[in-house]
Amino acid sequence: MRLEIGNINIQDIQFGDxxxxxxxxxxxxxxxxxxxxxxxxxxxxxxxxxxxPGESVRITPVKDVIEPRVKVDGPGxxxxxxxxxxxxxGEGRTHVLKGAAVMTTGKIVGFxxxxxxxxxxxxxxxxxxxxxxxxIIAEPHEGIKQHEHExxxxxxxxxxxxxxxxxxxxxxxxxxxxxxxxPLFKSHEEFPDLPKVAYVYMLQTQGLLHDTYVYxxxxxxxxxxxxxxxxxxxxxxxSGNCVSACDKNTTYIHLNNPVIHxxxxxxxxxxxxxxxxxxxxxxYLADKERSSNWTAKLAEYLGLDGVIISEExxxxxxxxxxxxxxxxSEKGIKTVLLTDEYAGRDGASQSLADSDPSGDACVTGGNxxxxxxxxxxxxxxxxxxxxxxxxxxFDGSLRADGSxxxxxxxxxxxTSEVGFNKMTxxxx
Amino acid sequence: MxxxxxxxxxxxxxxxxxxxxxxxxxxxxxxELPVISQQLAKLLGDEAEIVxxxxxxxxxxxxxxxSAKSEILEMIKKANPDMLIAGPAFNAGRYGMACGTxxxxxxxxxxxxxxxxxxxxxxxxxxxxxxxxIIKTSDSAAGMRKALPSVAKMALKIINGENIGxxxxxxxxxxxxxxxxxxxxxxxxxxxxxxxxxxxxxxxTTEYPMPIFDRVAAKPAIKDITKAKIAVVxxxxxxxxxxPDRIESSSASKYGRYDISTFKTLSEADHETAHxxxxxxxxxxxxxxxxxxxxxxxxxxxxxxxxxxxxxxxTVGNGTSVANSVKYAEDIxxxxxxxxxxxxxxxxx
Numbered sequence: 211m212r213l214e215i216g217n218i219n220i221q222d223i224q225f226g227d228x229x230x231x232x233x234x235x236x237x238x239x240x241x242x243x244x245x246x247x248x249x250x251x252x253x254x255x256x257x258x259x260x261x262x263p264g265e266s267v268r269i270t271p272v273k274d275v276i277e278p279r280v281k282v283d284g285p286g287x288x289x290x291x292x293x294x295x296x297x298x299x300g301e302g303r304t305h306v307l308k309g310a311a312v313m314t315t316g317k318i319v320g321f322x323x324x325x326x327x328x329x330x331x332x333x334x335x336x337x338x339x340x341x342x343x344x345x346i347i348a349e350p351h352e353g354i355k356q357h358e359h360e361x362x363x364x365x366x367x368x369x370x371x372x373x374x375x376x377x378x379x380x381x382x383x384x385x386x387x388x389x390x391x392x393p394l395f396k397s398h399e400e401f402p403d404l405p406k407v408a409y410v411y412m413l414q415t416q417g418l419l420h421d422t423y424v425y426x427x428x429x430x431x432x433x434x435x436x437x438x439x440x441x442x443x444x445x446x447x448x449s450g451n452c453v454s455a456c457d458k459n460t461t462y463i464h465l466n467n468p469v470i471h472x473x474x475x476x477x478x479x480x481x482x483x484x485x486x487x488x489x490x491x492x493x494y495l496a497d498k499e500r501s502s503n504w505t506a507k508l509a510e511y512l513g514l515d516g517v518i519i520s521e522e523x524x525x526x527x528x529x530x531x532x533x534x535x536x537x538x539s540e541k542g543i544k545t546v547l548l549t550d551e552y553a554g555r556d557g558a559s560q561s562l563a564d565s566d567p568s569g570d571a572c573v574t575g576g577n578x579x580x581x582x583x584x585x586x587x588x589x590x591x592x593x594x595x596x597x598x599x600x601x602x603x604f605d606g607s608l609r610a611d612g613s614x615x616x617x618x619x620x621x622x623x624x625t626s627e628v629g630f631n632k633m634t635x636x637x638x
Numbered sequence: 639m640x641x642x643x644x645x646x647x648x649x650x651x652x653x654x655x656x657x658x659x660x661x662x663x664x665x666x667x668x669x670e671l672p673v674i675s676q677q678l679a680k681l682l683g684d685e686a687e688i689v690x691x692x693x694x695x696x697x698x699x700x701x702x703x704x705s706a707k708s709e710i711l712e713m714i715k716k717a718n719p720d721m722l723i724a725g726p727a728f729n730a731g732r733y734g735m736a737c738g739t740x741x742x743x744x745x746x747x748x749x750x751x752x753x754x755x756x757x758x759x760x761x762x763x764x765x766x767x768x769x770x771x772i773i774k775t776s777d778s779a780a781g782m783r784k785a786l787p788s789v790a791k792m793a794l795k796i797i798n799g800e801n802i803g804x805x806x807x808x809x810x811x812x813x814x815x816x817x818x819x820x821x822x823x824x825x826x827x828x829x830x831x832x833x834x835x836x837x838x839x840x841x842x843t844t845e846y847p848m849p850i851f852d853r854v855a856a857k858p859a860i861k862d863i864t865k866a867k868i869a870v871v872x873x874x875x876x877x878x879x880x881x882p883d884r885i886e887s888s889s890a891s892k893y894g895r896y897d898i899s900t901f902k903t904l905s906e907a908d909h910e911t912a913h914x915x916x917x918x919x920x921x922x923x924x925x926x927x928x929x930x931x932x933x934x935x936x937x938x939x940x941x942x943x944x945x946x947x948x949x950x951x952x953t954v955g956n957g958t959s960v961a962n963s964v965k966y967a968e969d970i971x972x973x974x975x976x977x978x979x980x981x982x983x984x985x986x987x
Binding site: 469471473515516520544549553556560561562565566567569575576580618628629632635636 | 802813814818821822824827830832834836842
């Protein structure tokens, strides 16, 4: 499977009479965008704002961040099984509005939505402060159920990203990157002497608003299976979860999964990157046992020499991470783990809820319990009063002067467990 | 820039007053700077000066903890310092405890920059490493020539507001604190590079060394429990009334072995708990709730167990380090084996 990613660099976003890309500027026809994403009975109002890097703006509670993409060649469309038919994607050519994103906000769904500051100390911790964002403020009708609310806003975000992505259909990309993964035997013929590696991609599926979807299927209901890495770049996996903001994989992160991109960098040189094993993080023990048995079985079946395993979330999924690590290691396959830490505000506690000596190669996205003071910013989009109750906030987080003291857990994308950021933690 | 004002805290030995026989010396400010303080002052150079050396005997400090602390705090405050340096204490246990206590006190009470230096097995390390920056030294004062320059270097770093590196880089005791830092490469690329090294069999450094849980496999079941000698070991803090061994309510530094051969049951009149980590009301009302002597005696009389061992062992689990717990367990296990105990009931709270 071979996919060309055509990056169209977006340096600014402005409202305009027509939705189009001209000279690296994305113009958005506001009414047309609102029309394209309206129609859900659960939603009372939708508004759109534009925020840019460096502006004194805070957006909260942020639910999802999505990159606008459009499929210009090859089977299927973006977000298969959700907005497009369930064709298998990952082949042909896809255009990306690089540097732009859709960000959804509005009344809080649960407790686990985040903060994005476009400037100041908080901006250093979130990758989304570096993007020009089209912020969709979707307010629900009173009395709707949380899961209906989450579903409605999730779809609105995808629709907005698809609508904007269309603007890139006929634009010549600034650069084209090619990603190719061949069928297993062909791939082995090509690199017979290189070790075979794969990516074990754990998806958050604890349920009750902690869900991820694969081709439209709730990943709680899958058994571990294989994907070509490029399928992910066309939106085969999307976020539906309200897990702590710092280490949930937003849809933007799934589309740009850095483990996949970085494994491609040394593919054919240091190893043969043969594919992706997706698995879930269900809460029942039998599900945990079955899924970890199957990741190990698939890893063995593919004849792998090594894997990178990434976690999503913390606490309960730590057990899935360790079960995957242990069982895959027992097959004689080398493992590297990607996680983050909950070592307490003082950093003195044990960071993970489970552990095994086989987890001897571990990369961390940092300690999510570290606290930070975010100064008052000039403009607020969303609802700041939720700060005290979101995960990472505490009673008194929102101070009288408008500044905020929170754990970085509350900052969207701060401790990415797929390694999207440069942060790590060291032992002092 | 004005020189930074440093107070030095040392014990009677390093003040040149005397050894163990002078360990009861009360807290005082040395009239002249002791030799060790002069040496340190020289190493600090032009950027800092030692404005006072506070001296206290190690025995006096540890036996009069509260009054010694407040006297010392007053003396330090009077000197109006920018920083406090305690020690080096090398492997002197009571001196190490005093240095740790003084540093933590000035951090908490005065928000003063402070640190100490000692040998890594000094008991003060375990107690204070989480709260206090400690520079590693050798185990005896023979290492002074190496220790003082390290102390001076750290002092100047802190005075100049420089970043303090990792324990390996700085030669400090690992405090066990996870600290966030930004690295050169993003996490995914670090993972890829680590995987390449692991595949090649090259050495790599994990970013998070996994804690190793010491899982102890259960022994096979006792074949004939009616012949077995049973003992009770608890971390629930049950002790004879008035806690004769003074087991601490938290971070216990010891365990006790208590004779129960004359007791048919435990009661409020003769036993209590020393544990500070739970509401003790119900354990104090009926200590059998933690050490189930009453039912074990019944079983003994009914012939359902062989016998109840004449001692039970007790410590306080609250905040007690894993390292100490392991040490107590090893001692207790030896004693149990020496007394031919067949099985143990472990109770926790």
